Amino acid sequence: MTIDFGIRNAPRKFAKTLAAGIALGMLALPGAAAAQERVKVEWWHALSGRLGEVVDKLVTDFNGSQDQYEVVAVHKGNYEENMAAMVAAYRVGQQPTIIQAAERGFMTMLNSGAVVPVPTLMEEQGHDVDWNDFIAPVSGFFLVDGVPAALPFNSSTPIFWYNRDMFKKAGFDAPGETWQEVEKQLYAIKEQGVSECSMALANDFFWSLIENYAALHDQPYGTLANGFDGLGTEFVFNKSPLVVGQLERLSKWMDDDVLQIAGQGLSPEQLFTSGTCATYVASTAAHAGIGSGAQFDWSATFLPHEEGVEPKNSTIGGGALWVLQGKSDEEYAGAAAFIDFVASPETQVWWSKQTGYVPVTTTAYEALKAEGYFEENPTREIAILQLSRGEPTENSRGFRFGNHNQSMQLLVEEIQGVWTGQKTAQEALDNAARRGNEILRQYERLHASQ
Secondary structure (H helix, E strand, C coil), X not given: CCCCCCCCCCCCCCCCCHHHHHHCCCCCCCHHHHCCCCXXXXXXXXXXXXXXXXXXXXXXXXXXXXXXXXXXXXXXXXXXXXXXXXXXXXXXXXXXXXXXXXXXXXXXXXXXXXXXXXXXHHHHCCCCCCHHHEXXXXXXXXXXXXXXXXEEEEEECEEEEEEHHHHHHCCCCXXXXXXXXXXXXXXXXXXXXXXXXXXXXXXXXXXHHHHHHHHHCCCCCEHHHHCCCCCCCCECHHHCHHHHHHHHHHHHHHHXXXXXXXXXXXXXXXXXXXXXXXXXXXXXXHHHHHHHHCCCCEEEECCXXXXXXXXXXXXXXXXXXXXXXXXXXXXXXXXXXXXXXHHCHHHHHHHHHHHCCCCCEHHHHHHHHHCCHHHHCHHHCHHHHHHCCCCCCCCCCCCCCCCHHHHHHHHHHHHHHHHCCCCCHHHHHXXXXXXXXXXXXXXHHHHCCC
């Protein structure tokens, strides 16, 4: 099913300003007090738990930094729930001013006809933003005509987390650099009785262990530069022997109880932080939860790669801040002020430290290096180094697929058949590519004229 905001080519609705009302004599004297009230700017986001607490602090700090605007942050559930709530609200004219959308929702937002490009907003509101200062591996995904269509916000990439105590007990200093080495270590950890669970399967394994695996190994996931070169892209991940082999390996680990799925009431991160599982492949943003929850010696390193392969860069995940049409001039001024605050080097340094997300500007990154932060916290730099490794290719730049979230859900559905022994890895990937291409063709027909 294709998401349709139902408001294509909708005009921007700008409310009359309070000042104009006063000038026309339409407000009584008591209304003058209202002129001192802050303009409320609603922002819907998808971060919860420890990350949600950091978002609340971010908003509190912005609201305390000035007296004109009040950002009201509303958690609407996960990324999919947040997007669905926004679409429904837009159709009845009750949308927020700012929405946080995941990177796989990029094409949906870009082609919706519902957004105000962030560079346009910032220029109209008098904010001078140096878009060249944004870190290329992060901003490059969001670039349209040389500038980001949205503000990169919570940018991350998957890294390899491990229980250092367990590895030492099994006779290893750290995880190996290749999947072949890691496999031997995971089996040794289980066979030696160090842990019954060598690896917890992340909920977003499709991103960390399939999509990023393809990018690191320079394998085409889709045609037309993974969608960057046009809507006619087709999924071809099922034609890569390496990608098929990766899923076969994960299936074998699942059968051998080396790789485990979190049970009811548990999250994969809890399996790791509780000391149950020895490793966990997840976003660098897991720093927030692992740092506060793990009561053992933990660390992280780069994602493994196949023997004999020079790995490419990984790809970004997380989300960006998009500005929606249909709001007042005052709300747009507040949105621009908030975006300027979020993008400032000071905020980016603080945000990265608190969450584990990568700083989105070079200035912030250099500030962190200058204060010796990465020397004291080496796992915090892994994501940036991995994102920046080598020269990005058409296969490692990222993914721009229409309705990508829907095709991803189909991929996960097909892979469930592999976990249960009902399908081979090849069969599951073939089905996922075929069904995903049907979604791509639907999206292409809907947006062919753009």
